[in-house]
Amino acid sequence: MTLTTKILIGMGFGLIIGSLINAFAMEQAIIQDYFVNGIFHVIGAAFINSLKMLVVPLVTFSLICGVCGIGDVGALGRIGIKSFLLYILTTGLAISLALLIAITIAPGKDFEQQQSSTEFVAKASPPITDVFINIIPGNPIEAFAQGNMLQIIFFVILFAIAMLMTGEIGLQLAETAEKLNEVMMKVVTLVMDVAPVGVFCLMAKTFSEQGLALILPMIGYFSVVILCLLLHALGTFSILLTVFAKLNPIIFIKKMRPAHIFAFSTASSNATIPVTLQVLEKRIGVDNSTAAFTVPFGATINMDGTAIMQGVATVFIANVYQIDLGFTQYITIVGMSILASIGTAGVPGVGLIMLAMVFNQVGLPVEGIGLILGVDRLLDMMRTVVNITGDATVTCIVARGENTLDDTVFNDPDAGVIAEIHLPHKAA
Numbered sequence: 243m244t245l246t247t248k249i250l251i252g253m254g255f256g257l258i259i260g261s262l263i264n265a266f267a268m269e270q271a272i273i274q275d276y277f278v279n280g281i282f283h284v285i286g287a288a289f290i291n292s293l294k295m296l297v298v299p300l301v302t303f304s305l306i307c308g309v310c311g312i313g314d315v316g317a318l319g320r321i322g323i324k325s326f327l328l329y330i331l332t333t334g335l336a337i338s339l340a341l342l343i344a345i346t347i348a349p350g351k352d353f354e355q356q357q358s359s360t361e362f363v364a365k366a367s368p369p370i371t372d373v374f375i376n377i378i379p380g381n382p383i384e385a386f387a388q389g390n391m392l393q394i395i396f397f398v399i400l401f402a403i404a405m406l407m408t409g410e411i412g413l414q415l416a417e418t419a420e421k422l423n424e425v426m427m428k429v430v431t432l433v434m435d436v437a438p439v440g441v442f443c444l445m446a447k448t449f450s451e452q453g454l455a456l457i458l459p460m461i462g463y464f465s466v467v468i469l470c471l472l473l474h475a476l477g478t479f480s481i482l483l484t485v486f487a488k489l490n491p492i493i494f495i496k497k498m499r500p501a502h503i504f505a506f507s508t509a510s511s512n513a514t515i516p517v518t519l520q521v522l523e524k525r526i527g528v529d530n531s532t533a534a535f536t537v538p539f540g541a542t543i544n545m546d547g548t549a550i551m552q553g554v555a556t557v558f559i560a561n562v563y564q565i566d567l568g569f570t571q572y573i574t575i576v577g578m579s580i581l582a583s584i585g586t587a588g589v590p591g592v593g594l595i596m597l598a599m600v601f602n603q604v605g606l607p608v609e610g611i612g613l614i615l616g617v618d619r620l621l622d623m624m625r626t627v628v629n630i631t632g633d634a635t636v637t638c639i640v641a642r643g644e645n646t647l648d649d650t651v652f653n654d655p656d657a658g659v660i661a662e663i664h665l666p667h668k669a670a
Contacts, residue, residue, distance in 0.1 A: 244659055245434060246500045252438035253507060256445025263450035282447040289440025292433045293504070293513040296426065298389055300516050301538045302398050303423040308534030309402035310416040318399070318535070321640055325536045328636040329544040330580055335478050336546040336628075337579040340470045340553025341572055347469075349462035349554065350561035391512065391542040395535075423530075430516045441507040452619055460617050463558045467621055470550045475628050479635045487638040489652065497525040497652075498634055505626040509619070511541040511633070518630050524658030526634070527651025528641040536640055540633030545583040545596070547625025547632075552579050552597050559601070559610035571604045578603050594618070 267273045312318050377392050379385040385393035405412035480491035504517045518537050522528045556575055560567050567575075582596040594611060601608045641647040651657045 245437065246503065248438040249441050249500070249503050249507075252440075252442035253445050253503060256442040257449055260446040260449025260451075263446070264452070267450075278447055278450045282443045282450070285440060286443040286447050289436065289444065290508055290510070290513055292436075292440075293508060293516065294389070294510075296430055296433060296516040297512055298386055298394065300423075300426045300430065300519065301391070301394060301534075302386075303419050303426055304519060304530060304534040305395065305398045305538065306402045306405070306416065306419040307423050308531045309399055310406060310412075310419070311529070311531035313406060315403055315406075317644070318403075321532060321535055321644060322539075324640050324643065325539055325636060326543075328639060329540055329583075329632070332478070332482070332546050332632050332636065333544065333549050333580050333583050334576060336470075336474050336632075337549040337553045337576050339474055339478065340467075340550040341557065341575065343470050343473070344466055344554045344557035345572075347462075347466050348557070348561055349466045350558040389512070391538055395538055395542070399535075427520065430520055434517070437504070441503065444507045448619060448623075452617075460614065463554065463614060464617050464621070466558075467551055467554045468624065470554060471547060471624055471628050474546060474550060475631050479631055482635055483638060487635075487642045487647070489638055489642075489647075493652065493655075494526070494634075494638070497521065498631060500525075501630055501634070502627050505630045506623045509622045509626050511544075511626055511629045514626070514630050515541050518633060521658070522634055522637055525651070526638065527648035527657070528637055529646035529648070532641045532644055532646045533637055536637040537633055540636060541630070543583055544632050544636070545629060547628035548596060549579045549583065550628070551621060551625055552600055555597055555611075555614055556600060556604065556606065559606050559613070562613065563607060563610060565606060567604060574603055575600055 263273060263278065309318060312321070377396050379390070379393035379397055382393070382397045385397065405415050408415075476491075476495075483489045483491045483494055498521060501514060501518045501521045505511065505514045508514060515537060518541075519533055522533045522537065523530055553575065556567070578600045579596065582599050594615075597611055598608050601610070638647060
Protein backbone atom coordinates (compact mmCIF):
# COMPACT_ATOMS: atom_id res chain seq x y z
CA MET A 243 0.00 0.00 0.00
CA THR A 244 1.45 3.39 -1.00
CA LEU A 245 1.74 6.24 1.47
CA THR A 246 -0.86 8.24 -0.49
CA THR A 247 -3.44 5.46 -0.05
CA LYS A 248 -2.74 5.32 3.69
CA ILE A 249 -3.18 9.10 3.95
CA LEU A 250 -6.49 8.89 2.06
CA ILE A 251 -7.69 6.20 4.48
CA GLY A 252 -6.63 8.38 7.44
CA MET A 253 -8.48 11.34 5.91
CA GLY A 254 -11.66 9.28 5.39
CA PHE A 255 -11.66 7.91 8.96
CA GLY A 256 -10.97 11.40 10.34
CA LEU A 257 -13.90 12.90 8.42
CA ILE A 258 -16.30 10.15 9.59
CA ILE A 259 -15.22 10.18 13.26
CA GLY A 260 -15.16 13.99 13.39
CA SER A 261 -18.66 14.23 11.91
CA LEU A 262 -19.98 11.60 14.36
CA ILE A 263 -18.49 13.50 17.32
CA ASN A 264 -20.06 16.72 16.05
CA ALA A 265 -23.46 15.03 15.66
CA PHE A 266 -23.61 12.97 18.87
CA ALA A 267 -20.87 14.00 21.35
CA MET A 268 -20.64 17.80 21.34
CA GLU A 269 -21.75 17.89 24.99
CA GLN A 270 -19.56 14.97 26.15
CA ALA A 271 -16.81 16.61 28.23
CA ILE A 272 -14.54 13.53 28.19
CA ILE A 273 -14.54 13.26 24.39
CA GLN A 274 -14.10 17.02 23.94
CA ASP A 275 -11.30 17.35 26.54
CA TYR A 276 -9.35 14.15 25.91
CA PHE A 277 -9.91 13.59 22.18
CA VAL A 278 -10.93 16.77 20.30
CA ASN A 279 -8.87 19.26 22.35
CA GLY A 280 -6.43 16.63 23.56
CA ILE A 281 -5.16 13.87 21.26
CA PHE A 282 -6.51 15.27 17.94
CA HIS A 283 -5.35 18.82 18.68
CA VAL A 284 -1.86 17.88 19.95
CA ILE A 285 -1.00 15.38 17.19
CA GLY A 286 -2.55 17.54 14.43
CA ALA A 287 -0.76 20.72 15.57
CA ALA A 288 2.53 18.81 16.01
CA PHE A 289 2.20 17.41 12.47
CA ILE A 290 1.59 20.90 10.99
CA ASN A 291 4.60 22.22 12.93
CA SER A 292 6.75 19.38 11.60
CA LEU A 293 5.81 20.36 8.03
CA LYS A 294 6.45 24.06 8.71
CA MET A 295 9.79 23.07 10.29
CA LEU A 296 10.94 21.78 6.88
CA VAL A 297 9.95 24.82 4.80
CA VAL A 298 12.73 27.36 5.50
CA PRO A 299 15.77 25.00 5.34
CA LEU A 300 14.34 23.11 2.36
CA VAL A 301 13.57 26.32 0.40
CA THR A 302 17.01 27.75 1.29
CA PHE A 303 19.10 24.74 0.17
CA SER A 304 16.84 23.94 -2.76
CA LEU A 305 16.90 27.53 -4.03
CA ILE A 306 20.71 27.72 -3.75
CA CYS A 307 20.95 24.49 -5.76
CA GLY A 308 18.43 25.85 -8.26
CA VAL A 309 20.25 29.16 -8.86
CA CYS A 310 23.64 27.45 -9.09
CA GLY A 311 22.09 24.83 -11.38
CA ILE A 312 20.84 27.56 -13.74
CA GLY A 313 24.26 29.23 -13.56
CA ASP A 314 23.07 32.23 -15.56
CA VAL A 315 21.64 35.39 -13.97
CA GLY A 316 19.83 36.26 -17.22
CA ALA A 317 18.03 32.88 -17.24
CA LEU A 318 17.12 33.37 -13.57
CA GLY A 319 15.55 36.76 -14.37
CA ARG A 320 13.66 35.19 -17.28
CA ILE A 321 12.25 32.45 -15.04
CA GLY A 322 11.24 35.06 -12.43
CA ILE A 323 9.40 37.28 -14.93
CA LYS A 324 7.65 34.31 -16.58
CA SER A 325 6.53 32.96 -13.20
CA PHE A 326 5.26 36.34 -12.00
CA LEU A 327 3.25 37.04 -15.18
CA LEU A 328 1.77 33.53 -15.23
CA TYR A 329 0.73 33.76 -11.56
CA ILE A 330 -0.96 37.11 -12.23
CA LEU A 331 -2.68 35.63 -15.32
CA THR A 332 -4.08 32.59 -13.45
CA THR A 333 -5.32 34.82 -10.58
CA GLY A 334 -7.06 37.11 -13.11
CA LEU A 335 -8.67 34.11 -14.83
CA ALA A 336 -9.79 32.69 -11.45
CA ILE A 337 -11.53 35.87 -10.25
CA SER A 338 -13.15 36.45 -13.68
CA LEU A 339 -14.51 32.88 -13.77
CA ALA A 340 -15.85 33.21 -10.20
CA LEU A 341 -17.64 36.50 -10.94
CA LEU A 342 -19.14 35.15 -14.17
CA ILE A 343 -20.56 32.02 -12.50
CA ALA A 344 -21.66 33.83 -9.31
CA ILE A 345 -23.51 36.52 -11.32
CA THR A 346 -25.22 33.78 -13.36
CA ILE A 347 -26.30 31.61 -10.38
CA ALA A 348 -26.81 34.58 -7.98
CA PRO A 349 -26.24 32.92 -4.57
CA GLY A 350 -27.72 34.83 -1.60
CA LYS A 351 -30.83 36.18 -3.37
CA ASP A 352 -33.21 34.44 -0.94
CA PHE A 353 -30.83 34.26 2.01
CA GLU A 354 -32.37 35.05 5.41
CA GLN A 355 -29.91 36.69 7.78
CA GLN A 356 -29.72 35.21 11.25
CA GLN A 357 -29.32 37.40 14.31
CA SER A 358 -26.46 35.23 15.59
CA SER A 359 -24.17 35.82 12.63
CA THR A 360 -20.52 36.09 13.62
CA GLU A 361 -18.96 39.53 13.99
CA PHE A 362 -15.92 40.24 11.86
CA VAL A 363 -13.34 42.93 12.52
CA ALA A 364 -11.13 43.62 9.49
CA LYS A 365 -7.39 43.90 10.08
CA ALA A 366 -5.53 46.70 8.35
CA SER A 367 -3.74 45.55 5.19
CA PRO A 368 -0.25 46.84 4.42
CA PRO A 369 0.11 49.44 1.62
CA ILE A 370 1.41 48.00 -1.66
CA THR A 371 4.45 50.33 -1.47
CA ASP A 372 5.47 48.83 1.90
CA VAL A 373 5.23 45.33 0.44
CA PHE A 374 7.71 46.14 -2.34
CA ILE A 375 10.06 47.87 0.13
CA ASN A 376 9.83 44.97 2.60
CA ILE A 377 10.85 42.40 -0.03
CA ILE A 378 14.42 43.40 0.92
CA PRO A 379 15.03 42.13 4.47
CA GLY A 380 16.47 44.65 6.94
CA ASN A 381 17.63 41.65 8.97
CA PRO A 382 17.99 38.32 7.09
CA ILE A 383 18.18 36.35 10.36
CA GLU A 384 14.84 37.82 11.44
CA ALA A 385 13.34 36.95 8.01
CA PHE A 386 14.46 33.32 8.43
CA ALA A 387 13.19 33.19 12.02
CA GLN A 388 9.76 34.54 11.06
CA GLY A 389 9.52 32.49 7.85
CA ASN A 390 8.94 35.57 5.64
CA MET A 391 9.09 33.82 2.27
CA LEU A 392 9.50 36.85 -0.02
CA GLN A 393 12.43 38.15 2.05
CA ILE A 394 13.99 34.67 2.26
CA ILE A 395 13.69 34.19 -1.52
CA PHE A 396 15.29 37.60 -2.18
CA PHE A 397 18.21 37.02 0.21
CA VAL A 398 18.91 33.42 -0.89
CA ILE A 399 18.87 34.35 -4.61
CA LEU A 400 21.26 37.25 -3.93
CA PHE A 401 23.51 34.96 -1.87
CA ALA A 402 23.48 32.24 -4.56
CA ILE A 403 24.33 34.78 -7.30
CA ALA A 404 27.27 35.92 -5.15
CA MET A 405 28.33 32.24 -4.86
CA LEU A 406 28.34 31.95 -8.66
CA MET A 407 30.55 35.04 -8.91
CA THR A 408 32.98 33.86 -6.20
CA GLY A 409 34.42 30.98 -8.20
CA GLU A 410 36.04 28.00 -6.45
CA ILE A 411 34.81 28.87 -2.94
CA GLY A 412 31.26 29.31 -4.26
CA LEU A 413 31.52 25.95 -6.04
CA GLN A 414 32.47 24.22 -2.79
CA LEU A 415 29.53 25.86 -1.01
CA ALA A 416 27.20 24.78 -3.85
CA GLU A 417 28.35 21.15 -3.44
CA THR A 418 27.68 21.39 0.31
CA ALA A 419 24.20 22.84 -0.41
CA GLU A 420 23.52 19.89 -2.76
CA LYS A 421 24.33 17.43 0.03
CA LEU A 422 22.26 19.37 2.57
CA ASN A 423 19.36 19.44 0.11
CA GLU A 424 19.52 15.65 -0.27
CA VAL A 425 19.44 15.25 3.51
CA MET A 426 16.47 17.65 3.80
CA MET A 427 14.54 15.63 1.20
CA LYS A 428 15.15 12.57 3.39
CA VAL A 429 13.79 14.50 6.39
CA VAL A 430 10.67 15.21 4.28
CA THR A 431 10.16 11.48 3.67
CA LEU A 432 10.57 10.77 7.41
CA VAL A 433 7.93 13.35 8.32
CA MET A 434 5.63 11.99 5.61
CA ASP A 435 5.87 8.55 7.21
CA VAL A 436 3.67 9.77 10.09
CA ALA A 437 1.35 11.69 7.74
CA PRO A 438 -1.61 9.21 7.87
CA VAL A 439 -1.92 9.70 11.65
CA GLY A 440 -1.39 13.48 11.42
CA VAL A 441 -3.98 13.86 8.64
CA PHE A 442 -6.47 11.68 10.57
CA CYS A 443 -6.17 13.94 13.66
CA LEU A 444 -6.43 17.16 11.63
CA MET A 445 -9.57 15.98 9.82
CA ALA A 446 -11.17 14.58 12.98
CA LYS A 447 -10.64 17.86 14.87
CA THR A 448 -11.85 20.06 12.00
CA PHE A 449 -15.07 18.12 11.39
CA SER A 450 -15.80 17.56 15.10
CA GLU A 451 -15.78 21.36 15.53
CA GLN A 452 -17.31 22.44 12.20
CA GLY A 453 -19.71 19.65 11.36
CA LEU A 454 -21.45 19.17 8.03
CA ALA A 455 -24.68 20.72 9.40
CA LEU A 456 -22.99 24.14 9.41
CA ILE A 457 -23.00 24.12 5.61
CA LEU A 458 -26.79 23.84 5.22
CA PRO A 459 -27.77 27.54 5.70
CA MET A 460 -24.89 28.54 3.41
CA ILE A 461 -25.39 25.80 0.82
CA GLY A 462 -25.85 28.28 -2.08
CA TYR A 463 -22.60 30.15 -1.40
CA PHE A 464 -20.71 26.94 -0.53
CA SER A 465 -21.84 25.14 -3.71
CA VAL A 466 -20.94 28.02 -6.05
CA VAL A 467 -17.43 28.33 -4.54
CA ILE A 468 -16.89 24.56 -4.91
CA LEU A 469 -18.16 24.65 -8.52
CA CYS A 470 -15.79 27.50 -9.41
CA LEU A 471 -12.83 25.80 -7.70
CA LEU A 472 -13.48 22.57 -9.64
CA LEU A 473 -13.90 24.38 -12.98
CA HIS A 474 -10.68 26.33 -12.46
CA ALA A 475 -8.66 23.33 -11.25
CA LEU A 476 -9.94 20.83 -13.84
CA GLY A 477 -10.71 23.26 -16.69
CA THR A 478 -8.42 26.31 -16.72
CA PHE A 479 -5.31 24.46 -15.50
CA SER A 480 -5.94 21.53 -17.87
CA ILE A 481 -6.10 23.90 -20.87
CA LEU A 482 -2.92 25.73 -19.75
CA LEU A 483 -1.07 22.42 -19.22
CA THR A 484 -2.15 21.01 -22.58
CA VAL A 485 -1.43 24.15 -24.63
CA PHE A 486 1.71 25.55 -22.97
CA ALA A 487 3.34 22.64 -21.11
CA LYS A 488 2.36 19.89 -23.62
CA LEU A 489 1.39 17.59 -20.72
CA ASN A 490 -1.54 15.23 -20.19
CA PRO A 491 -3.66 16.90 -17.45
CA ILE A 492 -5.11 13.55 -16.27
CA ILE A 493 -1.62 12.15 -15.53
CA PHE A 494 -0.70 15.49 -13.92
CA ILE A 495 -3.72 15.42 -11.55
CA LYS A 496 -3.02 11.78 -10.59
CA LYS A 497 0.63 12.53 -9.83
CA MET A 498 -0.28 15.64 -7.80
CA ARG A 499 -2.51 13.61 -5.46
CA PRO A 500 -0.06 13.44 -2.50
CA ALA A 501 0.36 17.24 -2.56
CA HIS A 502 -3.42 17.71 -2.88
CA ILE A 503 -4.03 15.57 0.23
CA PHE A 504 -1.49 17.54 2.27
CA ALA A 505 -2.89 20.87 1.04
CA PHE A 506 -6.45 19.82 1.94
CA SER A 507 -5.57 18.58 5.42
CA THR A 508 -3.22 21.47 6.38
CA ALA A 509 -5.03 24.36 4.57
CA SER A 510 -1.59 25.97 4.11
CA SER A 511 0.34 26.45 0.86
CA ASN A 512 3.54 27.16 2.81
CA ALA A 513 3.25 23.99 4.91
CA THR A 514 2.72 22.00 1.69
CA ILE A 515 5.88 23.37 -0.03
CA PRO A 516 8.08 20.33 0.90
CA VAL A 517 5.53 17.88 -0.55
CA THR A 518 4.83 20.03 -3.65
CA LEU A 519 8.57 20.23 -4.38
CA GLN A 520 9.03 16.49 -3.93
CA VAL A 521 6.07 15.66 -6.20
CA LEU A 522 7.19 18.08 -8.94
CA GLU A 523 10.79 16.88 -8.93
CA LYS A 524 10.39 13.13 -8.31
CA ARG A 525 6.93 12.36 -9.76
CA ILE A 526 6.48 14.93 -12.56
CA GLY A 527 10.11 15.39 -13.61
CA VAL A 528 10.66 19.15 -13.21
CA ASP A 529 14.32 20.00 -12.62
CA ASN A 530 15.22 21.45 -9.22
CA SER A 531 16.67 24.57 -10.90
CA THR A 532 13.13 25.63 -11.91
CA ALA A 533 10.93 24.15 -9.15
CA ALA A 534 13.14 25.53 -6.34
CA PHE A 535 12.28 29.08 -7.46
CA THR A 536 8.70 28.87 -8.77
CA VAL A 537 7.13 26.80 -5.92
CA PRO A 538 8.09 29.01 -2.91
CA PHE A 539 7.36 32.12 -5.01
CA GLY A 540 3.94 30.74 -5.98
CA ALA A 541 3.10 29.70 -2.42
CA THR A 542 3.66 33.34 -1.45
CA ILE A 543 1.87 35.33 -4.19
CA ASN A 544 -0.33 32.84 -6.10
CA MET A 545 -3.86 32.80 -4.65
CA ASP A 546 -6.21 31.44 -7.31
CA GLY A 547 -8.44 29.67 -4.78
CA THR A 548 -8.61 32.78 -2.58
CA ALA A 549 -9.46 34.94 -5.63
CA ILE A 550 -12.35 32.59 -6.46
CA MET A 551 -13.66 32.84 -2.88
CA GLN A 552 -13.47 36.67 -3.13
CA GLY A 553 -15.43 36.77 -6.39
CA VAL A 554 -18.24 34.52 -5.14
CA ALA A 555 -18.31 36.14 -1.66
CA THR A 556 -18.60 39.64 -3.17
CA VAL A 557 -21.61 38.67 -5.29
CA PHE A 558 -23.14 36.69 -2.39
CA ILE A 559 -22.87 39.56 0.13
CA ALA A 560 -24.12 42.07 -2.47
CA ASN A 561 -27.20 39.87 -3.00
CA VAL A 562 -27.77 39.36 0.75
CA TYR A 563 -27.69 43.13 1.41
CA GLN A 564 -29.55 43.82 -1.88
CA ILE A 565 -26.79 46.07 -3.25
CA ASP A 566 -26.47 46.31 -7.04
CA LEU A 567 -22.92 46.21 -8.38
CA GLY A 568 -22.15 47.76 -11.77
CA PHE A 569 -19.70 46.71 -14.49
CA THR A 570 -17.08 49.21 -13.25
CA GLN A 571 -17.25 47.70 -9.75
CA TYR A 572 -16.75 44.18 -11.13
CA ILE A 573 -13.66 45.38 -13.03
CA THR A 574 -12.46 46.96 -9.78
CA ILE A 575 -12.95 43.62 -7.98
CA VAL A 576 -10.77 41.83 -10.60
CA GLY A 577 -8.01 44.46 -10.34
CA MET A 578 -8.14 44.62 -6.53
CA SER A 579 -7.94 40.82 -6.20
CA ILE A 580 -4.85 40.67 -8.41
CA LEU A 581 -3.16 43.54 -6.53
CA ALA A 582 -4.19 42.18 -3.13
CA SER A 583 -2.67 38.77 -3.91
CA ILE A 584 0.71 40.54 -4.17
CA GLY A 585 0.08 43.20 -1.54
CA THR A 586 -0.90 40.80 1.25
CA ALA A 587 1.70 38.13 0.46
CA GLY A 588 2.86 36.38 3.63
CA VAL A 589 0.25 38.03 5.88
CA PRO A 590 -1.59 35.58 8.24
CA GLY A 591 -5.33 35.24 7.53
CA VAL A 592 -4.62 36.59 4.07
CA GLY A 593 -7.93 35.49 2.48
CA LEU A 594 -10.16 37.50 4.79
CA ILE A 595 -7.85 40.55 4.74
CA MET A 596 -7.97 40.53 0.93
CA LEU A 597 -11.77 40.19 1.04
CA ALA A 598 -12.06 43.15 3.45
CA MET A 599 -9.93 45.25 1.05
CA VAL A 600 -12.21 44.35 -1.89
CA PHE A 601 -15.41 45.06 0.12
CA ASN A 602 -14.13 48.49 1.17
CA GLN A 603 -13.22 49.35 -2.41
CA VAL A 604 -16.68 48.53 -3.89
CA GLY A 605 -18.75 49.81 -0.95
CA LEU A 606 -19.99 46.53 0.56
CA PRO A 607 -20.42 46.20 4.36
CA VAL A 608 -17.29 44.52 5.78
CA GLU A 609 -19.35 42.98 8.62
CA GLY A 610 -20.96 40.78 5.93
CA ILE A 611 -17.78 38.66 6.10
CA GLY A 612 -19.13 37.38 9.43
CA LEU A 613 -21.81 35.47 7.47
CA ILE A 614 -19.26 33.33 5.63
CA LEU A 615 -16.80 32.76 8.49
CA GLY A 616 -18.57 29.57 9.57
CA VAL A 617 -17.81 27.65 6.38
CA ASP A 618 -14.52 29.43 5.63
CA ARG A 619 -12.34 26.75 7.26
CA LEU A 620 -13.76 23.98 5.02
CA LEU A 621 -13.49 26.18 1.93
CA ASP A 622 -9.95 27.20 2.94
CA MET A 623 -8.91 23.53 2.77
CA MET A 624 -10.32 23.22 -0.74
CA ARG A 625 -8.96 26.49 -2.10
CA THR A 626 -5.48 25.59 -0.82
CA VAL A 627 -5.64 22.54 -3.13
CA VAL A 628 -6.39 24.89 -6.05
CA ASN A 629 -3.57 27.25 -4.98
CA ILE A 630 -0.89 24.54 -5.00
CA THR A 631 -2.27 23.11 -8.28
CA GLY A 632 -1.74 26.59 -9.75
CA ASP A 633 1.84 26.64 -8.38
CA ALA A 634 2.54 23.26 -10.00
CA THR A 635 0.88 24.22 -13.32
CA VAL A 636 2.95 27.42 -13.66
CA THR A 637 6.09 25.48 -12.67
CA CYS A 638 5.46 22.94 -15.46
CA ILE A 639 4.82 25.69 -18.04
CA VAL A 640 8.02 27.55 -17.07
CA ALA A 641 9.99 24.25 -16.99
CA ARG A 642 8.77 23.38 -20.52
CA GLY A 643 9.86 26.81 -21.76
CA GLU A 644 13.28 26.42 -20.10
CA ASN A 645 13.62 22.79 -21.28
CA THR A 646 13.94 21.51 -17.68
CA LEU A 647 11.02 19.03 -17.76
CA ASP A 648 11.79 15.31 -18.10
CA ASP A 649 8.96 13.62 -20.05
CA THR A 650 10.35 10.16 -19.21
CA VAL A 651 9.73 10.76 -15.49
CA PHE A 652 6.31 12.34 -16.17
CA ASN A 653 5.12 9.36 -18.25
CA ASP A 654 6.43 6.77 -15.75
CA PRO A 655 3.49 5.94 -13.42
CA ASP A 656 5.84 4.58 -10.72
CA ALA A 657 8.35 7.46 -10.71
CA GLY A 658 8.83 8.86 -7.22
CA VAL A 659 6.13 6.72 -5.56
CA ILE A 660 6.71 6.53 -1.80
CA ALA A 661 5.79 3.30 -0.05
CA GLU A 662 6.74 2.56 3.57
CA ILE A 663 9.93 4.32 4.70
CA HIS A 664 12.51 2.21 6.52
CA LEU A 665 15.49 3.69 8.32
CA PRO A 666 18.84 2.21 7.20
CA HIS A 667 20.50 -0.05 9.77
CA LYS A 668 23.76 -1.96 10.00
CA ALA A 669 23.70 -5.68 9.33
CA ALA A 670 24.33 -7.87 12.37
